[in-house]
Amino acid sequence: MRFMSGVVVAVGLLGCGGPEAEQAPFETVGHTDQEIVGGIEARPNSHPWIVSLQQYGSHFCGGSLVRVGDKEESDIVITAAHCVYDGLANATAVAGAHDLYNPTSTQVTARVTKAVYHPQYNPDTTLNDIAVLKLDKPIKFDTTVARACGQSSGMRPNLAPALAGGNTRVPVCLPSSGARVADNTMATVAGWGLTREGGYDTSSILLQVGVPVLRHQDVANSYRSQGINIDENAMLGAGYKQGGKDSCQGDSGGPLVVQRPQGYVLQGIVSFGVGCARAGLPGIYTRVSNYIPWINTQIRTLSAVR
Template sequence: MRFMSGVVVAVGLLGCGGSEIEQTPIETVGHTDQEIVGGVEARPNSHPWIVSLQQDGSHICGGSLVRVSATQEESDIVLTAAHCVYDGYFSVTATAGAHDLYRPTSAQVTARVTKAVYHPQYNPDTTLNDIAVLKLDKPIKFDTSVAGACGQSSGMRRNLAPQRAGGNTRVPVCLPASGERVAENTMATVAGWGLTREGGSDTSSILLQVGVPVLRHQDVANSYRSQKIFIDENAMLGAGYKKGGKDACQGDSGGPLVVKGSQGYVLQGIVSFGVGCARAGLPGIYTRVSNYIPWIHKQIRSLSAVR
């Protein structure tokens, strides 16, 4: 579900079965028959860091695998949105290497979430500091072909060309430098198994993605001021189009917003909230990951059993 903020009922947190973003820059707008509004099906394995957080076998949120050791090719840590686990994480599992949730493959690995630590200053009413670190009961092994690396994708989809399978199934995403800022108009990609249209009832079984540009903070702040919602520049970033049409939606919450960097794809945002899905003038809001790097590393050192 998209979290309903106490500030404005229309605000939806994209976790807990609902998220609000999609990946891949495409030319056409619409396709409301697909999840992630205005998006396309991701190439299998092209987002090898994404995980499906599930409860009782049903997808509720997205998440991202991160590297916890420079020498170990496995991880028991996932980053997601705080609102995905704020009400508890009983029987929540994380599935990596998935594409079609209804058709599991041998590449999929599922682990149980044994601990969830959300940011101590997370505010469920304003969605400020919407980030959490999850500890899994067993480490998920990475593909050996990417030893020591992060953010490696074998072919993230950029258009509506014929689908081609990627080669990497489980790879950690790169983390940004502490305090790093993404330049205005930088194209980012968001992916998830969430709703394909505002007000829809079914999430997508197939991983979808959509491309969205990072927006100037002042423009985002001005847009949300009309909704009486404050956008904190340090903790949040906005991405989308002024005319709307492409966005994350319920069920995408907690999932990754990535930007291609020199070393690989970097986790610049975590799907957090929005007013509706893909509405004109109301872009998706993401947790700015670079604002939390010291805290993330502290949690990894405390929680991870991988050494």
């Protein structure tokens, strides 16, 4: 799952690079080592909002395209603060991708011109791990359903079949402010990160895994043993008590979505975890519904789409 630092030190909480990570009471995992554990290859175009954030052509984090108005295009991506906290040089967002090593004609690349992370983001505790990116040009959606969001050409294995066919670039729906996901709700996380803890190869193919949202108290108790506080308003945990399925390094910033009547809703952003897919230590995700007013303010400020 999750946190990046410049160097691979050891598997642990994935913290940002720099002195903050070194002071942290746990070791960090570098972004050279990133991907979904226990997952399967996603159907091409079934996560049409996901973007691969890249520096110098190399994937380092995921992100999600969001709608900024009535136009069928967007220049705004939501990701994790820890992905951009140390600054971004020559970063691009690639939308419509599936196999990063074999680009298709439907892929679109835009330059990231500005990254705004949450003003209360804390790299030591990972609180408020959310950022909004502005692209140099809008990415056009290819949906036939005007003003829609979250339309997918059919995920698997645990999500319902097609809402719309063959979309490659569609915005994800945002949750309503303060909304909570019920315990045991099945969610899906996708990314190009590591396929096993301590691995060295990220996946060039988009992978996904289904994970249930867990009861806050259980998650908080599990992480307390690691000396980590899980804030219920800002974070949610998803995974299996026995482990085995999780996001991993390189999936950071990517979407955790839940299907709702209007489409797939971005309920979480891949944030951190201790190791990957360990029993009793589920993945921790930024709770997007906690940040809707802030996100909307950033969209109004940053987006050039009118």
